[in-house]
Amino acid sequence: MSFGTLYTVPGFPNGNRILAVAELAGVKLDIPSDYKHFEDNKKEPFLSKFASGKIPALETKDGFTLFESTAIARYIAKQAPNANLLGSTNEESALIDQWISFVDAEFLPVSNNIHYLLRGMLPYTKPIETAFQEKRERYYATLNKHLSTRTFFVGERITLADIHVASALINVFKLTFDAEKRKQYPHITRHFETIVNQPKLKPIFGDIPYAEKALVFTPPAKKKEEKPKEAAAPKPKAEKPKAPEPEEEDEDDLLKEEPKAKNPLDSLPKSSFNLEDFKRAYSNMDTRGDSGSLKWFYEKFDKEGFSIWRVDFKYNDELAQVFMSSNQIGGFFNRLEASRKYLFGSVGVLGEANNNVITGVLICRGGDIKPVVNVAPDWESYSYEPLNPFTEGPQKEFFEGAMAWDLELGGKKWADGKNFK
Structure with missing residues (x-):
């Protein structure tokens, strides 16, 4: 008979730790196959049971709920005292x-x-x-x-x-x-x-692949700088022409002669919404209010030329100090530099030390976020969800809270934030 339901995702280390304890303790746990992380855990039914919105989260058959993996593991271990998982003295x-x-x-x-x-x-x-x-x-x-x-x-x-x-x-x-x-x-x-x-x-x-060589930091690749053209050499005195000799092609020269690939975002139809104008408005105006940048945004935004996205860090359970989480955002924004003219961002840290999340808003050129963010090597460390803030409701509240830096989610208040503009 099942002891209860464990909300987790496949391969999640903290979830696997609890499953390992349950296996040794002989405690059966159900894992809901229809659970969608970053969606279900942000909805009221989940948050009403687990205030942090975090996984792993346990709900027993008698309605007892618990989050934080260490607390859950200890609780499961106590269900089988003879297994000695918590010691005998x-x-x-x-x-x-x-x-x-x-x-x-x-x-x-x-x-x-x-x-x-x-x-x-x-x-x-x-x-x-x-x-x-x-x-x-x-x-x-x-x-x-x-x-x-x-x-x-x-x-x-x-x-x-x-x-x-x-x-x-x-x-x-x-x-x-x-x-x-x-x-x-x-x-x-x-x-x-x-x-x-x-x-x-x-x-x-499962099978754990061992590293043969430790991971090392690799700086982002820099654009190759073209060599300055050399001054033309003085023409020699006229000589008797010789038959031309075949020359080997220089691969670097061939590469330099090729035209640079155009960014597909530059080929989109012209938009009435000027992102640079909005960035200036956001910087120089209050965010909320009758003369704020949000009102400016709603009046001028072009839904055909731009899109709005909610962005969430996928590994919030690994975040520690608030300043480190803020540095994580800064690093991500630094690696988005190549997309600066296509993108605006307002992303923040919500919560406190050892209990915080990274979330926020991106406004991007075009209807697909991927061509804008995949210039950053770590873009897949985040999830992206389309936002529609033009009708009253949770999406509008989220958008405006992230833009105004007063967003609150699951009891976590905005602690720090960064803009990409």
Whole structure:
């Protein structure tokens, strides 16, 4: 018999952690196949049960609701005390909490930020990466030393601590814990493989591709600068003409002679709405009010030539400090530079430290957002949904709140924001 419903999405590490605990505890959980993330979790039926709007989220058969993956995992583990997932003594229970806290408060924030930097999801600077890498090396050493004399973190059987650590290391093994690191920290490697390959857990965690070489930061490609033309050499004295010799074509010269590809957005019919004029109006006017930029926008907007989109970061569960989330937006906007003349954005951080989301509004040339945003390497880290703010209702409220920087969602208030203009 099912114990309840777990709202999650396939492959989500925090969701898989709970499913692993449920499997070892013998607790059956249903996962609704029709759940659509970034849609259903923003609707009132979901928010009335789970105020944060986050997943994973648990609803038991008797109507008890719970969010936050660690709390859910502990609650599920308590349903099967004989499974020993929470330890058999108070001391063991405290040690399990110790390792879970170490991972949540120390290891994951640093490790996630390293991955954000390397993948271009935060503005990259070498000193910041170095500082984070040094911290993570200390955390690796702590884990490795503890495991050098024991099979599991606490006691002689798998506990919640083992599942928690292993699930936190999945992305690490995929991205940065390469062959060299696996040799350097053999006890971490051995423990990880012991947990994820447990017969009951293997179907949940699946096959995990190990990184052979750690991910490194690759700066965005810069446009090739044309070499300045050399001054024409003086003509030599007339000589007896010779038969022309065949010359090898220079591939670089051929490339330079080709006309630059036109952006398809430049071929769209002329629009009556001037995006640059709106950017100036937005910068110089109050947003709301009878003489505000929103009124200006509604009066002049051309629905045929432009479109409006809601944008949401897909990995809000990985966000930590508000300033880091704000930097994430700044990095995304920096990588949209090639689309500046086609795009306006107002995107913000809602919430507080370790409980915030990134969401906002984009106004773009044409009816399709993809040609405008796919110039950014991390554009697929966001979801995009068409907005119609021209009739009263939630979409209009969302649009105006994001533009005026007073948007509030699921109890989370606007904490910081950035404009792309």
